[in-house]
Amino acid sequence: MAEGFVLDPTGAAGQDNASPGPDAGPLCGRHVGIRVDRIWRAWDWISAHWAAELRAAGARVSFWRSTDRSGAEGERQSRELEAWLATLDGAILGLANCGSCTGWTIRDAIAAANTGIPTIAIATRNFEVFAHELAARGGRSGLRLHVLPYPLNERARGEVEEIGRAHFAPMLAAWGASLTRQERAA
Amino acid sequence: MxxxxxxxxxxxxxxxxxxxxxxxCGTGSCEVDVLASARHxxxxxxxxxxxxxxxxxxxxxxxxxxxxxxxxxxxxxxxxxxxxxxxxxxxxxxxxxxxxxxxxxxxxxxxxxxxxxxxxxxxxxxxxxxxxxxxxxxxxxxxxxxxxxxxxxxxxxxxxxxxxxxxxxxxxxxxxxxxxxxxxxxxxxxxxxxxxxxxxxxxxxxxxxxxxxxxxxxxxxxxxxxxxxxxxxxxxxxxxMGTMNVLDTTSQAPSDFVEMIGRSLIYPATNCLSPAMAYGEVMVAINPVWAEILAPAFPDIADLQAALWREAALPGESLQARHREQLEAQGRIRADGRIYLTPEPKDILLFVCGGTGGLHATVLHSFGSCLAQTQPLAGPRA
Structure with a gap:
């Protein structure tokens, strides 16, 4: 068969930042932001439990809810997210539990990481590889990720809350957070 | 909400x-005309x-x-x-x-x-x-x-x-x-x-x-x-999200067609009723035969959109409780107890195409908060 040269049809990817970003470090007195969404009740329950734990450890916690990302509402959301991130010392962003919501979780997590604050995204098991892939395509291949079991949203509330309790310490470890002895006691 | x-x-x-x-550039290629892609x-x-x-x-x-x-x-x-x-x-x-x-x-x-x-x-x-x-x-x-x-x-x-x-x-x-x-x-x-x-x-x-x-x-x-x-x-x-067919072999008057098309647009699991977002759009391709029947009653297409929108609604109680509760929390169940497919009639996008055999409409439901966009084509200087 005749051989020759063909032109590459793919687009060039942007530069990658493989750093996971800074460790969250001690949390007492810090402002921690938790991103929630409108889809996953299970993530509302888990993040509420984690917020209580963080507050008990001396952190201030605020929530930001992702809703519609297009039109005038999307524009408002973009402004709101940017303003909220500017107030934070660290961010926990979820939930990567479907295709587009993993996309938006990772996109918002990259925005948070790019502000320089300690950042961790939360995904469920079935979307772990996908979340890493999107982080890499978004230019932050080192983005920290903590993984919750899948399925999650389909479980009863008590079971979900138990998962939240069990995953709090491992999430802190992945985020590079350290609790003082006093914080641990609290 | x-x-x-x-x-x-x-x-x-x-x-x-x-x-x-x-x-x-004349017969030769321009200097800026280089094809930059990698060769394989x-x-x-x-x-x-x-x-x-x-x-x-x-x-x-x-x-x-x-x-x-x-x-x-x-x-x-x-x-x-x-x-x-x-x-x-x-x-x-x-x-x-x-x-x-x-x-x-x-x-x-x-x-x-x-x-x-x-x-x-x-x-x-x-x-x-x-x-x-x-x-x-x-x-x-x-x-x-x-x-x-x-x-x-x-x-x-x-x-x-x-x-x-x-x-x-x-x-x-x-x-x-x-x-x-x-x-x-x-x-x-x-x-x-x-x-x-x-x-x-x-x-x-x-x-x-x-x-x-x-x-x-x-x-x-x-x-x-x-x-x-x-x-x-x-x-x-x-x-x-795909194409959905609407078949109507019985309607005669414009209002009959509006009822059949409008009611077919909505079903419980359409993306427009997803609790994940407060809005969605739907596109309806109307065949030229039906367009001819509908036009005398709806010379302004906005009136046709409004008529279809009124039909494209479900009673809130027809949905299972969990689904209904999420939509209720978003304020999507209106004062008349019904859930409408789209926020407003303008979000039902209509256009005419298809064969002259008539009998069908084609419906495209939207995804998430993805909104239709229109772009003109560039052209040479006149």
Whole structure:
């Protein structure tokens, strides 16, 4: 068969930042932001439990809810997210539990990481590889990720809350957070 | 929470048709005319190149035309564009789509050389932030961008408006639609199971959907003119979850058709009723026979949209409790106890196409917060 040269049809990817970003470090007195969404009740329950734990450890916690990302509402959301991130010392962003919501979780997590604050995204098991892939395509291949079991949203509330309790310490470890002895006691 | 009416971004400028300057370098190529893409050694027959392209992750499974420099240059020569012009950035890869990349993928798909300006307008229409291409390309849903063309470009490129326009009519639109799908694969980086979590995918993800509005048989102004005041060549992108057929062999009066179409538009699991978002759109292709019946009763198409919207609603209590509660929390159950498909009648997008056999409408439901976008085609200076 005749051989020759063909032109590459793919687009060039942007530069990658493989750093996971800074460790969250001690949390007492810090402002921690938790991103929630409108889809996953299970993530509302888990993040509420984690917020209580963080507050008990001396952190201030605020929530930001992702809703519609297009039109005038999307524009408002973009402004709101940017303003909220500017107030934070660290961010926990979820939930990567479907295709587009993993996309938006990772996109918002990259925005948070790019502000320089300690950042961790939360995904469920079935979307772990996908979340890493999107982080890499978004230019932050080192983005920290903590993984919750899948399925999650389909479980009863008590079971979900138990998962939240069990995953709090491992999430802190992945985020590079350290609790003082006093914080641990609290 | 309450229902959020769909409004375009405030900062969004009204689209306008760009005027292109002649790009004539004489018999030789210009210095800025260099094709910058990497070269790969490959077999140049279709079978060999298709195997090679699949190995590289460039292909969709159908035969591909090898994009040699000569073929890509021939494609570009028909237009007043330089190959290094950046058109837009496409997620999730966030790679820049240049004229050169459009030409390479179009050659691979077998698209006609005259289709470059249409492909550019299609790319711009999906790159608009309100189209939410990031979600479209990554979701578990089967969504794909469908395109409706208006203006003389329909006849220049042979885009079907009549029988089988959504699939089955032999036309260059198939290759043009496929070129856009290859761009989404090779530049935007959408790969099923890698960057796209699509559970089932869709036939629309192979060659896309590109139809023309049958303006000559429509009693109303063309879609692009109604949406953006564009009277000439334009294309409208729509994030389609698939096509759904509406059959009606019994209706006679306009009100009968409105009831049948409107009631068919809504079902509990449509994306427009997803608790994940407060709004959605739906596109309805009306065949020319029904358009003729409907027009005397609805000379203003906005009145037809309103009539369909009133029918496209479900009683709140018809949904299972868990689903209803989430919609209730969003304020989507209105004072009359019903849930409407879209926030407002204007969100039901109508256009005319299809065969003269009538009897059917084709419905496309939208995905997530993906909003339809209309772009004019650039043209030469008059």
């Amino acid at each position: 309450s229902i959020i009416p769909i409004a375009a971004r405030q900062a969004k400028p009204q689209p306008f048709a760009r005027t292109l300057m002649p790009r004539d 050694e490959a077999e140049l027959d279709v079978e060999g190149f298709t195997r090679f392209a699949l190995d590289q992750g460039w292909g969709d499974g159908l035969p591909l035309v090898p994009p040699t420099e000569a073929r890509v240059r021939a494609f570009l020569a028909a237009h007043d564009r330089f190959p290094d012009e950046a058109i837009c950035t496409l997620p999730p890869a966030n790679a820049v789509l240049t004229v050169e990349k459009i030409a390479i993928n179009a050659v691979m798909a077998g698209a006609p050389a005259g289709s470059l300006e249409l492909l550019i307008a299609m790319a711009l229409a999906i790159a608009e932030p309100d189209f939410e291409l990031y979600g479209v390309n990554t979701t578990t849903a089967p969504v794909f961008p469908a395109f409706v063309a208006n203006g003389p470009v329909r006849t220049r490129l042979g885009i079907p408006c009549g029988h089988g326009c959504f699939g089955g009519a032999a036309s260059p639109a198939v290759a043009i639609g496929r070129a856009m799908r290859l761009i989404i694969r090779n530049v935007a980086g959408q790969v099923a199971g890698v960057t796209s979590q699509t559970t089932f995918g869709s036939p629309g993800r192979i060659a896309g959907v590109l139809v023309g509005e049958w303006e000559e048989r429509s009693p109303w102004a063309p879609l692009a003119e109604r949406r953006c005041g564009i009277a000439g060549d334009a294309v409208t992108s729509f994030g389609a």
